[in-house]
Structure formats: structure tokens, C-alpha cells
Amino acid sequence: MGAATLDRTASTQSPVLEVLAERWSPRAYCDQTPIDEQKLASALEAARWSPSAYNNQPWRFLVARRGTEAHAVIVESMAEFNQQWAPQAGVIIVAIAELENEDGRQFATAHYDLGQAVAHLSVQAHHDGLFVHQMTGFDAAAVQSHFDLPERLQVVSLLAVGDQGDAATLPEPIRERETAPRERRPVADTVLVDA
Amino acid sequence: MGAATLDRTASTQSPVLEVLAERWSPRAYCDQTPIDEQKLASALEAARWSPSAYNNQPWRFLVARRGTEAHAVIVESMAEFNQQWAPQAGVIIVAIAELENEDGRQFATAHYDLGQAVAHLSVQAHHDGLFVHQMTGFDAAAVQSHFDLPERLQVVSLLAVGDQGDAATLPEPIRERETAPRERRPVADTVLVDA
Numbered sequence: 001m002g003a004a005t006l007d008r009t010a011s012t013q014s015p016v017l018e019v020l021a022e023r024w025s026p027r028a029y030c031d032q033t034p035i036d037e038q039k040l041a042s043a044l045e046a047a048r049w050s051p052s053a054y055n056n057q058p059w060r061f062l063v064a065r066r067g068t069e070a071h072a073v074i075v076e077s078m079a080e081f082n083q084q085w086a087p088q089a090g091v092i093i094v095a096i097a098e099l100e101n102e103d104g105r106q107f108a109t110a111h112y113d114l115g116q117a118v119a120h121l122s123v124q125a126h127h128d129g130l131f132v133h134q135m136t137g138f139d140a141a142a143v144q145s146h147f148d149l150p151e152r153l154q155v156v157s158l159l160a161v162g163d164q165g166d167a168a169t170l171p172e173p174i175r176e177r178e179t180a181p182r183e184r185r186p187v188a189d190t191v192l193v194d195a
Numbered sequence: 196m197g198a199a200t201l202d203r204t205a206s207t208q209s210p211v212l213e214v215l216a217e218r219w220s221p222r223a224y225c226d227q228t229p230i231d232e233q234k235l236a237s238a239l240e241a242a243r244w245s246p247s248a249y250n251n252q253p254w255r256f257l258v259a260r261r262g263t264e265a266h267a268v269i270v271e272s273m274a275e276f277n278q279q280w281a282p283q284a285g286v287i288i289v290a291i292a293e294l295e296n297e298d299g300r301q302f303a304t305a306h307y308d309l310g311q312a313v314a315h316l317s318v319q320a321h322h323d324g325l326f327v328h329q330m331t332g333f334d335a336a337a338v339q340s341h342f343d344l345p346e347r348l349q350v351v352s353l354l355a356v357g358d359q360g361d362a363a364t365l366p367e368p369i370r371e372r373e374t375a376p377r378e379r380r381p382v383a384d385t386v387l388v389d390a
Contacts, residue, residue, distance in 0.1 A: 014233070014240040016319050017214070025246055038209070044382045045209040050314065051220055053331045053352075057380055062388040070390035096387070097307075109331055112292075112351055115310025116317075119245065123318060124211050136248045136304055147388060156307055157248075185252055187239045192291070193257040193342060195265035 010182055023126040024182060025133040027085040027174050028165040035065055035090030035162060039128040043161065046124030052113035058098035059110075059117040060153055062143075065091050066162075073146050074158065079137035082158075085174055086135060089162035093121075094143055095134075100152045114156060125161055133160045205377055218321040219377060220328040222280040222369050223360040230260055230285030230357060234323040238356065241319030247308035253293035254305075254312040255348055257338075260286050261357075268341050269353065274332035277353075280369055281330060284357035288316075289338055290329075295347045309351060320356055328355045 008024040010016075044061065052058060064070035066089070074094065075087045086092065095118050097110040107113070122132040140155040149155065167178045203219040205211075239256065247253060259265035261284065269289065270282045281287065290313050292305040302308070317327040335350040344350065362373045 010244045012240050012244070014236040016237055016241045016244065017322055019212070020241050020244060020315055020319060023244075023246075041209040041382070042211055044386065045207050046211045046215050048379045048382055048385065049205045049207070049211065049215060049218075049377075051218075051317070051329060053329075055378070057385070059385065061386050062390075063386050064388065064390045068390040070388055094388075109306070109310075109352065111304070111306035112310035112313075115304075115307035116314040118307075119311040119314035120215055120318075122246070122311075123315075124215060127212055134246060134248075149387075153387075156304065182244075183250070184243045187236070187243055190243065190252070190254065191239065191256050191258050192344075192348075193259065193265055193289075195257075195259045195263040 008182060013187065019123055019127045023122060026131050026164055027133060027178055028167040028170050029085065029089040029131070029160060030163040030165040031066070031088035033090060033163045036130070039125065039130050040091060040161070042128060043121045043125040043130065047117040047121040050113070050117040050120040052116065053107070053109045056107050056113065058107040059114045060096040060098060062094035062096070062147060063091060064094070074143060077139040077142040078135070078158070082135050082137050084171055086133070086158070086160040088165060089160035091161045093159040093161060094155055095157045095159060096149065097154045097156050098152065099154050111156060118157070118159065121159070130161055131164050134158070135160070203377060208382065214318055214322045218317060221326050221359055222328060222373055223362040223365050224280065224284040224326070224355060225358040225360040226261070226283035228285060228358045231325070234320065234325050235286060235356070237323060238316045238320040238325065242312040242316040245308070245312040245315040247311065248302070248304045251302050251308065253302040254309045255291040255293060257289035257291070257342060258286060259289070269338060272334040272337040273330070273353070277330050277332050279366055281328070281353070281355040283360060284355035286356045288354040288356060289350055290352045290354060291344065292349045292351050293347065294349050306351060313352070313354065316354070325356055326359050329353070330355065
């Protein structure tokens with residue numbers, strides 16, 4: 001499916017787990033295969049066991065499989081660039097931060113905790129052969145409104161999850177990004193104090 | 196070091212990677228062993244390869260090993276409860292969100308992206324036998340001020356990272372938490388729409 005010709009493994013300076021070095025965010029998804037339900041369940045289960053401040057678990061998800069009305073609504077909310085590739089994935093997951101609970105207690109680190117849960121989800125999915133690509137290029141307010149979510153539940157990102165497709169089928173400007181080298185700032189530039 | 200008598204593996208409803216099921220946040224740290232520098236480097240490297248919106252990598256870290264002045268300053272900022280256990284860990288890492296870059300470009304998902312980087316760090320550390328416990332119970336403004344961080348770099352959380360210690364040495368109220376069952380809401384309560 002194109003993966004064999006495309007080595008996306010990170011050029012690490014220190015050894016890391018294979019699943020972390022090899023995880024990346026493709027845009028070529030297979031639009032033929034339905035999402036593997038067991039793998040999806042494992043990905044959501046991985047998110048479940050993520051840590052959070054005071055174990056508040058301030059995350060919620062909407063799961064929309066390709067072909068459903070919910071999926072169509074979410075695709076409609078996407079930026080045009082994302083509409084060219086993300087709809088092909090077997091499922092789109094909407095990631096939601098719980099800013100406060102029903103009693104008005106605020107969860108100050110809701111976005112941070114949600115990010116951790118999504119990372120757990122992505123790592124598990126990648127281990128199982130599913131690919132995850134997160135997006136912020138979409139109309140979050142439209143999704144919020146369509147699914148009638150209260151203000152305390154804030155739509156943050158979309159996750160395309162599915163089987164990898166053939167990069168050669170992507171339109172040219174997107175295909176370029178698919179094969180560009182994976183780059184990160186060196187650790188030394190991230191650690192501001194090393195005492 | 197107490198680990199053998201304390202099974203903290205998650206009661207999963209669907210299979211997940213061993214490192215995700217077994218990762219948990221202890222409070223009993225060994226205050227004798229220095230941090231293993233190679234494992235620390237791998238944990239930071241894992242954070243490095245985390246995904247982020249537009250690959251902005253809006254995270255920074257301060258690393259303070261036990262015994263340094265930076266460590267003492269951070270411990271001083273902690274809530275009293277955390278001061279009872281967290282200083283024993285070999286290193287405290289300050290997790291920082293880059294809210295905007297030096298040119299004023301805002302990173303809307305900085306907290307979310309930082310959370311993902313910290314999750315990668317935690318997973319790698321746990322795999323290597325290091326334990327990570329995150330805290331929000333501390334005076335972030337004091338840390339921000341001491342290390343002279345500009346407003347665009349926001350101190351979000353502290354991470355105690357080190358070798359596991361003996362839970363029996365913890366003061367009673369903390370020891371209770373150490374052995375309480377790990378609990379999470381079922382996935383079905385987290386997935387608000389399953390289409």
C-alpha cells in the first residue's frame with residue numbers, strides 16, 4: 001500500500017520505542033476497507049487509561065465511520081485542503097475537552113489531558129497498523145453546534161484513523177507533503193534549563 | 196522495591212500495549228539512585244517525535260536533577276502534599292507550553308500538543324523502567340518568575356521522574372493513594388456519538 005517504499009522512521013538521537021519512532025501522520029488512506037472494530041476499540045481503550053489531573057479524565061470523543069451522516073457533517077466542516085484526503089479514512093474521531101463538569105468545577109488542564117489521551121490512542125492505533133492524522137483545520141463551531149454540545153465540552157481536533165493508502169493517488173501538493181522528511185527541533189533546543 | 200507486591204496493571208476491556216496498560220503514576224520514588232541519563236535522554240527524545248499542529252512543537256522543558264539549586268527552587272514551589280513525596284525522584288521536569296512564537300504567531304493547541312509530548316515522554320520512560328508522576332499542585336507563577344520565562348512560554352505542569360521506591364516508606368495518607376485501585380470511566384461513557 002505504498003508503505004514499503006516510504007520509510008518514515010524518525011532519525012532519533014537516543015533510542016526510543018519502535019512504535020514511537022515509526023508513528024507518523026499520513027494523508028493517504030485506503031477508502032475501501034472499513035475500520036477494524038477491534039483495533040478501534042483498543043485505541044479508545046488506550047486513551048481511557050491515560051493519566052489526567054486528579055484523574056478527571058476530561059476528554060470525550062465522537063466516532064464517525066465513513067458513510068454515516070455524522071461523518072458527512074464532519075467532512076463538511078473541514079478546511080478544503082483536508083477534505084481532499086481525510087474523508088478516505090475509515091473513521092473520523094472528534095476530540096473534545098471537558099472544560100468543566102456538570103457542577104461547574106473547572107478542569108484547568110483539560111486540553112493538556114485531552115492531548116495525552118489522544119497520544120495514547122495514536123500510539124495504540126499505530127501499533128495495531130492503523131494510522132492517525134490529527135487536524136485542527138476545520139470549523140469547530142459547526143461541529144459543536146451540529147452535535148448540540150454544551151459549551152463546557154469544547155471541540156478541539158479531528159483525527160482521521162484508518163488503513164494506509166497509496167500515496168501515489170494523492171493530488172500533487174498533498175503528495176509532496178507525504179514524502180517530505182520528518183523533522184524536529186533537537187532536544188537541546190527544547191530543554192531550556194538542564195540542571 | 197515494592198513493585199512486585201503491587202499489581203497496577205489496568206483492567207482493560209480491550210487489549211492495549213503492555214506499556215500503556217502497566218503505566219501508572221506512583222508517589223514512592225527511590226531517593227538514592229541518580230537519574231539514569233540514557234533513559235532520561237530517551238524520554239526526551241520520545242517527546243521530541245510527538246505530533247503537533249503544523250509541526251509547531253510548542254513545548255519546552257526545564258530539567259532539574261535532585262540536589263541542584265534548580266531542583267530546590269521547584270520543590271519550594273510545590274503544594275505541601277507534593278513536597279512529601281516528589282522531591283525524592285531523581286529529576287523534576289517542568290513542562291512548558293509555547294503559546295506563541297517569538298514573532299507573535301499564536302499556537303492555539305499548545306497545551307494539547309504539550310500533553311501529547313508529555314505522554315510520549317511518559318510512555319518511553321515507563322518502558323525503560325522509569326516512573327513518571329505529573330503534578331499541577333504547585334505555584335506555576337513562582338517557577339515562571341524564577342527562571343525568567345517570558346509570558347509566551349507558560350509553565351503548565353511538573354513531572355517527577357525516577358526509579359520506583361518502597362511504598363511502605365510513604366506517610367499514611369499518601370500510601371493509601373498508592374495502593375488504591377486504578378479506575379477509569381468506561382469507554383462507552385466517553386464516546387458521545389458512535390456512528
